[in-house]
Amino acid sequence: MTARAQAIRPRGLTRTEVAQVLLRGTALIALAVMVVVFGALSPTFLQLTNLEILAKQTAINAILAIGMTFVILTGGIDLSVGSIVGLTAMIAGLLINEGLQIGALGVIVYPHTWMVMVIALVAGALVGAINGLIITRFSVAPFIATLGMLYVARGAAGLLNNGNTFPNLVGRPELGNTGFAELGAGELLGVSWAIWIMGALALVAWFVTSLTPFGRAVYAVGGNQRSAELSGIRVDRTKLVVYMISGLCAATVGLIIASQLVAAHPATGEFFELNAIAAVVLGGTSLSGGRGTIVGTMIGAFVIGVLTVGLNQLGVSSFWQLIVKGSVIVLALVLDQLQVRVQRRIALQQQAHADVAPAPAG
Amino acid sequence: MIDRRTAGLKGLILIPALALAACQGTSQASPSAATQPPATSEPTAAPSSGGEAGGLVCVIVPPVENPFFGAMQQIAADKAEELGYTTLRLVHDDDANKQLELFENCISQQAKAIILDNAGADASVAAVQKAKEAGIPSFLVDREITQEGVAAAQIVSNNFQGATILAERFVELMGEEGEYIELTGKDTDTNAHVRSDGYHDVIDKIPGMTMVAQQTANWSQPEGFSVMESLLQAHPNVKGVIAGNDTMALGAQAALIAAGKTDVIVVGFDGSDDAIQSIGKGELKATSLQPVAEMAIQAAIQADLFIRTGSTGKPEKQSIDMVLLTPDNACQYEQFAPKEGAGSCS
Numbered sequence: 001m002t003a004r005a006q007a008i009r010p011r012g013l014t015r016t017e018v019a020q021v022l023l024r025g026t027a028l029i030a031l032a033v034m035v036v037v038f039g040a041l042s043p044t045f046l047q048l049t050n051l052e053i054l055a056k057q058t059a060i061n062a063i064l065a066i067g068m069t070f071v072i073l074t075g076g077i078d079l080s081v082g083s084i085v086g087l088t089a090m091i092a093g094l095l096i097n098e099g100l101q102i103g104a105l106g107v108i109v110y111p112h113t114w115m116v117m118v119i120a121l122v123a124g125a126l127v128g129a130i131n132g133l134i135i136t137r138f139s140v141a142p143f144i145a146t147l148g149m150l151y152v153a154r155g156a157a158g159l160l161n162n163g164n165t166f167p168n169l170v171g172r173p174e175l176g177n178t179g180f181a182e183l184g185a186g187e188l189l190g191v192s193w194a195i196w197i198m199g200a201l202a203l204v205a206w207f208v209t210s211l212t213p214f215g216r217a218v219y220a221v222g223g224n225q226r227s228a229e230l231s232g233i234r235v236d237r238t239k240l241v242v243y244m245i246s247g248l249c250a251a252t253v254g255l256i257i258a259s260q261l262v263a264a265h266p267a268t269g270e271f272f273e274l275n276a277i278a279a280v281v282l283g284g285t286s287l288s289g290g291r292g293t294i295v296g297t298m299i300g301a302f303v304i305g306v307l308t309v310g311l312n313q314l315g316v317s318s319f320w321q322l323i324v325k326g327s328v329i330v331l332a333l334v335l336d337q338l339q340v341r342v343q344r345r346i347a348l349q350q351q352a353h354a355d356v357a358p359a360p361a362g
Numbered sequence: 363m364i365d366r367r368t369a370g371l372k373g374l375i376l377i378p379a380l381a382l383a384a385c386q387g388t389s390q391a392s393p394s395a396a397t398q399p400p401a402t403s404e405p406t407a408a409p410s411s412g413g414e415a416g417g418l419v420c421v422i423v424p425p426v427e428n429p430f431f432g433a434m435q436q437i438a439a440d441k442a443e444e445l446g447y448t449t450l451r452l453v454h455d456d457d458a459n460k461q462l463e464l465f466e467n468c469i470s471q472q473a474k475a476i477i478l479d480n481a482g483a484d485a486s487v488a489a490v491q492k493a494k495e496a497g498i499p500s501f502l503v504d505r506e507i508t509q510e511g512v513a514a515a516q517i518v519s520n521n522f523q524g525a526t527i528l529a530e531r532f533v534e535l536m537g538e539e540g541e542y543i544e545l546t547g548k549d550t551d552t553n554a555h556v557r558s559d560g561y562h563d564v565i566d567k568i569p570g571m572t573m574v575a576q577q578t579a580n581w582s583q584p585e586g587f588s589v590m591e592s593l594l595q596a597h598p599n600v601k602g603v604i605a606g607n608d609t610m611a612l613g614a615q616a617a618l619i620a621a622g623k624t625d626v627i628v629v630g631f632d633g634s635d636d637a638i639q640s641i642g643k644g645e646l647k648a649t650s651l652q653p654v655a656e657m658a659i660q661a662a663i664q665a666d667l668f669i670r671t672g673s674t675g676k677p678e679k680q681s682i683d684m685v686l687l688t689p690d691n692a693c694q695y696e697q698f699a700p701k702e703g704a705g706s707c708s
Contacts, residue, residue, distance in 0.1 A: 042471075050470040057463045163549040167484030167508060184488075257459050263485040265458055266550070312467050318426065318453040 026335045027282050027299045030328070031306060038310035045313060052191065058305030059198035060253055062298060064276035065283075066205045067249030069297045070242040072280050073209070075222040075289025076135065076142035078243060081250040081276055083153035084127050085269030088120040088254030090157045093166025093264025095119060096177055110175040117183075121251045127153055128247020132240035146243075150273070157266040166264040184260030194256050201249065206294040218242060222289025278325075279304055282332045284339075303328070415670055417474035419447045419662075422464050424456050424479055428609075429634055431479060433697050434503065434658050438477045441662035447474070458485035465489040469496045475514075475665040477658075479504045483552050487512060499668050501661040504654070505553065510678060515664050517657045517680045521553055524650035524684030525560020528629055531648045531686060532565070532604050535627045539570030540601035543593055545579045545586060545614060547606035554578070557606045557631060565604075574600060579610040586613020594621055602627040608637035608649055615645050633687050633698060641692040642707075651685040654698030 039046040064081050071078045099110040111119065127149065134145040171177035186193050209215040217238045220228035229235050253272070258264040282300030285292025307328065311321045419442045426432040439449040450468065454461035461481040468476055469492065476493055478500055480486035487509045490500045499514035506516050536542065544561065547554030558576075565571050574597045579585040586609065594600070594617065603618075603626060605611035611630030618626045630637050633651030640646040660682075664674040687695060693707040694700060 044471045047470065050467075053463075053466045053470050057466070060459070165482060165484040165550065167487070260462055260488065261458050261485050262488045263458070263482075265482055265485045267457070268459060270457065309463075309467060312452060312464065313450075313471060315450045315452075317451070318455075 026339075027284065027296065027303055027332060030332075031299060031303050034303070034306050034310060038306065038313070042310070042313045045310060050309075052195070054305055054309045055195045055198075056192045057309060058301050059192075059194040060256065061272070061275045061279055061304060062198050062301035063201055063249050063253050063256075064272055065279035065297045065301045066201050066294060067246035068273075068276045068280050069205070069283075069285055069292060069294055070209070070218060070245045071142070072277070072285050072287060073218045073222045073289055073292055074239055074242050075225070076239065076242065077146060077277070077287070078128075078131065078246045079143065079146040079273050080127065080131060080149035080153055081246060081253075082269040082272035082274075083150045083157065084124050084247055084250035085254040085257065085272055086157040086266055087127065087153045087160075088124045088251040089258035089264040089268045090160040090166065090266055091123050092116050092120045092180070092255055092258050093169055094160050096169045096171050096180055097166045099175075110172075110177050113171065113177050113179050116177065116180065117255055120255055121248055124247040124249075124251020124254065125244045126247070128244040128250075129240060131247070132243035135243070136236040136239050154266075154270075157268075161266070163266055165266070169258060169262050169264065180259055181262050182259070184256055184258075184262070194260075197252060197256070201252070202294060202298055209294055214238070214241070219290055222291075224290070275304060278329050281336075282329060284336060286336075415446045415666060417447060417669070418450060418468075418471055419665060420450045420452060420464070420468040420473045420476045422452045422454055422461065422468075422476060422478045424454065424481065426453055429636075430632060430652070430654065430698070434479055434654050437655050437699075438503070438658035438662050441659050442477070442665065445662060445666045447666070454481045456481050458482050458489070461486060462489045462492070465493055469493060469498060473498055474669050476500045477661045477665060478502050480507060482550070483508045499665070501665050501668075503657045503661045504652075505551075506679075513678065514668055515661070515674050515676065515680065516678055517660050517664075517682065519652050519654075519657060520681040520683050521556045522560045522563075523681075524631065524652075525557045526564050527684070527686045528631060528648060528650045529561045529564035529604070531688065532561075532602060532627070532629050533568050533571065535629075535647055536571065536602050538568050541572050541574045541597060541599055542602040542604060543590075543597065543600050543614075544573055544576040545589060545603065545605040545610045546576060547578065547581045547610070549578055551581070554581075554606055561604055579605070579613065581607050581609060583609040583613040583616075586610035587617045588613075590614035590617035591621070594618070594623070600626060603629070605630050608632040608634045608646075611646055611649070612636060612640060615640065619645070633685075633695060635696060638687065638692045638695060641687065641689055644689070648686060648688045649692075651687050651695060652698055653682045653684065656682055656699070 035046075044050050064085070068078055068081065095111055095116045096113070099108040101108055131142075131146050131149055134140050134148075135142050169180050171180055183193055188196055209218065217228070217233045220231070220233050221235050221238050225235055250269075254269065257268055279300040280292070280297050281287060282303050283292065283296030283298070284300075285296060304325070307325060308321070311324060316324075419439075421435050421439045421442070423431040423435045426435060435451055439451050442449050450471070450473070452464045452468075454464055458481045465476065476498055478486075478490070480490075480502060483506060486507050490502070490507060490512045493500050494512055500512075502513045502516040502518075504518060506518050507513065532542075542565075544558065546558050565573075575593050577589055577593065579589045586605065590603070590613065603611070603614050605614060605628070608630035611628050615628045618624065618628065627647050628645070629647055630649040633649050637646055637649045641649065660680070664676065668674050685695075690707055694704040
């Protein structure tokens with residue numbers, strides 16, 4: 001009996017396991033195939049300069065998607081990130097071009113460039129904190145709370161300069177606030193800052209999600225909030241922090257874009273939230289929470305990046321691009337559901353084998 | 363069984379992306395191939411003879427759902443292809459960040475020139491500057507940027523002149539007196555202000571004209587409709603509406619017709635085919651025609667000149683006058699250009 005079970009077990013398992021590996025790697029396989037195909041169709045696609053541009057353009061979405069991954073892992077959603085991008089870009093623009101008016105004193109303070117960045121980042125985290133508080137304290141569904149913030153933050157971005165752009169964000173040497181453009185245009189070891197920031201954030205996020213107690217709390221809250229609560233996890237605090245992380249990531253993107261354009265426009269970041277959610281979902285993170293990885297999100301972001309850049313280079317019409325992007329996202333989710341089924345089957349098989357052969361194999 | 367099924371599905375996910383990429387790739391190549399034959403005699407020789415005509419020209423415009431920009435892109439790109447270039451037609455969706463990304467893509471594909479209808483006067487400077495640093499000249503049409511010396515040419519229509527001739531006509535139609543409403547464009551767009559200033563430059567000198575409301579409808583037809591609907595409640599005696607573009611004018615016109623106020627005078631701006639049709643039906647009374655075709659063709663011609671000789675031979679800022687369209691001449695225009703062989707409008 002035992003011998004027979006052992007004989008069947010490796011074969012039966014490997015087949016489903018192979019399927020599982022293939023499914024898990026769907027996004028990665030898709031990415032590889034797309035790179036090969038675009039490389040073959042467009043002579044410039046695989047050139048190093050083009051790949052750097054691709055990584056730099058992907059960084060915008062990837063950074064948002066990293067923050068979004070935390071939120072979605074808890075079973076939430078953050079629709080306000082695009083508006084936070086616009087708001088923080090405008091805050092940076094305001095501080096550089098017009099400084100900070102200090103109320104009754106009639107004094108205008110021009111903060112240093114690094115202070116401008118810190119203030120914008122703090123503002124992003126604060127908006128995230130408001131999201132988190134509304135969701136946890138007032139039990140508003142994340143979708144609604146962040147939808148509200150989508151409008152509020154966009155309106156606030158417009159208010160900062162009456163709908164106008166803050167142009168020419170180069171600062172003035174006598175005020176000591178020059179150098180903002182360096183963030184967008186500058187390089188370290190020949191690689192843009194945006195790419196370094198994306199890499200660093202991805203690394204930190206990977207570490208936090210997979211190796212820290214906070215990361216485990218994030219997964220636990222998304223997996224089963226009630227049991228997370230019962231096992232002593234501070235659910236509300238965890239949720240608050242993930243929305244702050246998301247806001248912080250959005251502010252980072254706002255700074256990068258304002259710096260690249262050397263201008264801050266109130267409409268910056270419209271619809272970015274949807275691209276970020278798409279990247280997260282493409283990377284295999286479940287919208288119901290509790291399942292997903294940062295590595296997956298990065299792959300998802302690059303799938304979207306490669307698609308966008310590749311289709312643009314081939315001159316595909318903007319309408320077809322939308323159709324392709326939408327199809328890829330939906331099909332990826334179809335595969336994702338399939339993976340869940342395969343996993344369940346493996347679990348069942350393992351249970352069955354455990355029932356048949358309870359004795360240790362050795 | 364499972365792995366076979368999943369393999370099939372895995373294929374599925376890639377089919378739309380790659381199949382489309384593949385057929386678009388070829389269909390993209392074929393129009394340029396199709397346009398080349400008439401001119402084969404010289405352009406085929408040109409690239410190799412070192413005359414330097416030929417290569418890639420990017421044509422980047424705002425969302426092509428608006429026929430104005432669609433026409434602009436098509437006319438410019440067709441002209442460039444006729445001159446022996448391959449073209450890449452891109453859309454920046456009025457998103458300055460996306461515009462910058464498209465510029466980077468064009469730079470990495472070693473484009474010879476970029477023709478651009480930009481995504482914001484201030485926010486576009488960085489992108490155009492970047493192309494300049496990479497040795498690629500940009501030819502701006504329709505909208506200006508705030509910095510000079512960055513683009514090789516800025517070919518724009520004379521919005522102020524177009525606004526004044528329209529306003530003069532509007533005053534005449536109103537009989538120099540009565541209440542009117544102004545619908546303005548997006549606050550963030552320079553053209554919205556230039557046009558409004560042009561209107562007031564004329565109208566404010568006429569004592570009998572009273573502006574009872576001035577509100578933005580963000581260039582949008584549905585907004586033109588809803589804004590007009592609510593303004594009509596407050597100002598039922600309004601006699602005329604002057605709008606910053608045709609789509610808002612058409613939206614307002616629809617609201618007026620719905621309210622049974624067909625005698626209100628509505629004028630638009632741009633000269634789109636929709637507006638021309640409306641004038642033909644006796645609804646809109648006038649519009650100023652954007653010389654889109656002229657601007658787009660000029661951009662392509664000057665890009666070609668610049669690539670071959672290193673200069674456009676013209677100043678950077680060029681403005682092209684607009685034409686007033688009324689029931690007398692509207693039918694002679696189509697797609698922002700004079701229609702060939704059109705007789706007088708009855």
